[in-house]
Amino acid sequence: MRTGKDLELVHLTKRYGDTLAVKDINHVFRNGTYVCLLGPSGCGKSTTLRMIAGHESATEGEIVLDGQDITVLPPAKRGTAMMFQSYALFPHLSVRDNVAFSLRMKGVEKIARHRAADEMLALVDMTHLAERLPAQLSGGQQQRVALARALVTKPRVLLLDEPLSALDPFLRIRVRGELKRLQRELGISFIHVTHSQDEALALADEIVVMNNAVIEQAGSARDVFGAPKTEFVARFIGGHNIMDLDGGRFALRADEVRLTDDGRPATVSQVEYQGDRVAVTAKLGSAEVLALVPEGAFFADPKTPGDAVGLAWDEGRLYRLMA
Incomplete structure (x- = not known):
């Protein structure tokens, strides 16, 4: 059932010259759910995520969040936040200042932004490392800092672009459990791009399978795995x-x-x-x-x-x- 806080893509299309990267997508991401965009490289999933974030412009169509058309709004005014695959932490800033950086850019005074940063660091169990520099952290710890930085602006939708790909297999399993816990605690929508079938099945309330710039199938993890609709979905989901x-x-x-x-x-x-x-x-x-x-x-x-x-x-x- 659609609610006023849902994120909706309406005939969303993206072209790069003669190349069609995303073709006329229509989909509703229900508020408060964990959704995985799943598909092979080049299928359009990351381009879709970047259009939602405002880091790519839409060629055609609309992006509607909480009843508002956000298609042409700048990223900071959309109500979304994006966690990048590379983490992109500032090497010269402490963990706390990295998390607080976006609030600093908005003019939030130091005490208030550090208080907000500390709340997010507590949420991801990183309070004890607040004074360290990124180079003094492990890959998993840097990932948590990037997550706290994305959440500090209190987004309505968190966008995650292959967030676990840089982690070793053991840590990847642990961190995906933490992501699911955070999503449930915060009650906001997470949209997570991945090419890992196991990752999508473990995390998602809904899996959206993309191929050749379109959505091939969307549904619960159990439905997509148990009842694939196309040969591509059956082969890609595996088993x-x-x-x-x-x-x-x-x-x-x-x-x-x-x-x-x-x-x-x-x-x-x-x-x-x-x-x-x-x-x-x-x-x-x-x-x-x-x-x-x-x-x-x-x-x-x-x-x-x-x-x-x-x-x-x-x-x-x-x-x-x-x-």
């Missing part, structure tokens, strides 16, 4: 088989495929142990089918490449793909 059956094209989740003695005859071509499950790829006619088998079930009857197997699934778990 699906694309199958031609009875003259139609279908998606079938790999964890819905069972290894049996009496299923469709196939030959194992690859086995990959993944901890709690084993990925078994089998040749079925001219197609390769992936089955994700629970570890216990697999090792009760292990398979190796070249073994004959039967493949089975419930027909009701097939999802017909749009052309």
Whole structure:
């Protein structure tokens, strides 16, 4: 349900000369939700984010926030804040002064802006490092400072451009949990650009999958993963088989495929142990089918490449793909 505080894109288009980067997008980002714009490089997701932020002009269309057309407003007057992938911290300023910088530019006096900065540093658990310079911080700590700096202006929408890409895998998992916690505590909208399917599935209330300058599918993480509408979404979100059956094209989740003695005859071509499950790829006619088998079930009857197997699934778990 749309509310007055939602962010809405209306026929939003961006061209660079003859190149169409974003094509006639219409979408409503509901207030207070965590949304991930997901897609491959060059799909238009970062350009869309920059247009919302005001760092790119829209060629056509409108951007409406809280009932106000903000399409031509400068970034500082939009009610949005953007956290950049590079963090872009000032090396000569302390952590506290980095966070307070935008308030300084607005003419907020020192005591008030430092009070506001300290509130944000407490929110991201960085109070104890307020006097340090950016060079004295780890990558994860710099990320928190950049997040506090974006939040200090009390935006209605926080925009995050690949915010976790510079972090190591262990820290990335921890920080994405912190992002989700902050979004819930603040109650504002987060719009987060990523090309990581795992990141989007872990964080998003809504996933917006983009490809070739348009939105291919939008919905809850469970809906997008469980019921992809197009072949691109099924392949990009991962964990699906694309199958031609009875003259139609279908998606079938790999964890819905069972290894049996009496299923469709196939030959194992690859086995990959993944901890709690084993990925078994089998040749079925001219197609390769992936089955994700629970570890216990697999090792009760292990398979190796070249073994004959039967493949089975419930027909009701097939999802017909749009052309």
